[in-house]
Amino acid sequence: MEIAIKLFQFILSISILVILHELGHFLPAKWFKTKVEKFYLFFDPWFSIVKKKIGETEYGIGWLPFGGYVKIAGMVDESMDTEQLKQPAQPWEFRAKPAWQRLIIMLGGVTVNFFLAWLIYGCLSFFNGETTFDTTKVDTPMHYTNVAKAMGFKDGDKILKVDGKTQNNLDKLSLDILLSDQITVLRDGKETTFNTNDDGKALAFKDENPKGFLTPRYAAVIDTIVNPKTAEAGLKVGDQVVAANGQKINYYDEFQAAVGKSAGKPMNIEVLRNGAIQPLSIPVSKEGTIGIASYKQLEKYATTQHFTFGQSIGRGFTRSIESLTYQVKQFKLIFNKKVQGYKKVGGPLAIIKNMPVDQSKDGSVSINWTAFWSFTAMFSVWLAFLNLIPIPGLDGGHVIFTLYEMIVGKPVPQKVLENAQMVGVIFLLGLMLLIFGSDIFKALTGSL
Structure with missing residues (x-):
């Protein structure tokens, strides 16, 4: 279907x-x-x-x-x-x-x-306005994956400029970094500029989501559990994981890494529930997953801007130019010998596979008309x-x-x-x- x-x-x-x-x-x-x-x-x-x-x-x-x-x-x-x-x-x-x-x-x-x-x-x-992920609202450090570190980032960096320009939209920020030559960050209290490494960009394009190398850090509060075995082990929605296998957990990405290291065996964790610490033992699949999610916290970083009829005319033109500009700029990655972005280029079958759909809790699929248009x-x-x-x-x-x-x-x-x-x-x-x-x-x- x-x-x-x-x-x-x-x-x-x-x-x-x-x-x-x-x-x-x-x-x-x-x-x-x-x-x-x-x-x-x-x-x-x-x-x-x-x-x-x-x-x-x-x-x-x-x-x-x-x-x-x-x-x-x-x-x-x-x-x-x-x-x-x-x-x-x-x-x-x-x-x-x-x-x-x-x-x-x-x-x-x-x-x-x-x-x-x-x-x-x-x-x-x-009619819909524009909802963006506003990085200015993020009050915690960014999580830099190994891909981001290969580009030149270090834990604790605060991104100030990309090729001399500020960018507060996270989706555009990730793409701007992939297309960039230089990044300016605040590192150890000092403004530092470095050249982005093409080796890191090449690693990004090997991932399923090339823009997934940059995410804000947030507490490991569980808001979704889809694996019955995890629920049977005692983990509940609203629990905050504070330790895993004896190591302190401050952020959700740290918990994800701990889960991956425990693939195929039980993992001992501690959760904060109703002000008290609760020890649990959670089974981890061979793929290194436990069937949970923690993404609703990101909603606080979302900003929705609404436009009048007159404003929407100008905004429609601007968005058209922005869309075309980003697509043209991506030729830089497609023809880069190290990045080899051409390997990600797809035809009709790839486009069909990535067409946007809405999936409800019961598993049914419907058209996301906003994404379609x-x-x-x-x-x-x-x-x-x-x-x-x-x-x-x-x-x-x-x-x-x-x-x-x-x-x-x-x-x-x-x-x-x-x-x-x-x-x-x-x-x-x-x-x-x-x-x-x-x-x-x-x-x-x-x-x-």
Whole structure:
């Protein structure tokens, strides 16, 4: 059921993005009286699932869910149908239109994608507000894992700046550190700046959660018990663990480490309950877990900001730019020889696996609509950027050729356009096969 809901979300999100992107090409093409032969959601090699011709345009749904397209008469596109181009240009063809009109048609898709992200982020800010984890409220030291220490952190460090800038949002702080060159901390009462070590970043990307190297420390107060054996051993919600196997416990991360060291055998602990110390013996699984959680204390660090309608418009734009900026910056990690972030890059299968869902106490799964729309906005602005990359076969490739024509005053030779389009299509298909093949390999080896 969970995978079905995730698959539904992925298809719904992609469908929204593709339809609106192609509509961004379709509407200006029709406005400039250019013939649009096809409007398709997904690709339709050999056959389509549904198709219907209305007027001069065939509308349909293809079977290959990798995007969609509009086929505009007189344009060299991914279909590589050049027969029509051998005839003299007709007034209703794309190639017969002025360069400025063709440029608007080509930029229509990415423009819609950006405005869609802006709209979604603006609506989320207006209707939901924004809840962030405010590090300024944290009154205890940060917990630095071995990954963080490999980057250069030391226990007791208080983070002041990342690449010279302050960041009070914990989620962004973790990502900023991964993308950083220098960190400024307060260490032993002195301000210290150090270069972040790529070896530590590489370790972070080997973890299931690359941003999990940085968490605030808090007392080991138990608020959730999911393992019946742990409950039968006497541990109760509200207990504060103060010792484990004879060692004093001040923070929850220290208790987690003690549990891991006791894998497969009972662990003697002491808990503070109703002002009195209670000794207990807790069984630990072979995996080093006891089935508990202590996360509700983090709620006190959460800050929710609400926006007026006018403020949400500006905030939607800012969030769109922030989302795109972070995604572009991550290329720095993807192509880093030590970090090898490319190993974390996933295709459709990886995206489906990580689609957000809500899970209730009875185990049922439902759609988290806030997370769904956040993902759709993020993906929309990302698609806008990717489509602007000047590769033949993408909108950016057409834009470059059109700008060249506008600057030099004459069009690019038709044969050059056809050859460039062929190279671009082959490159994009190869990249698609590589990404999808990587997903399948990861799925078969259990590393997806």
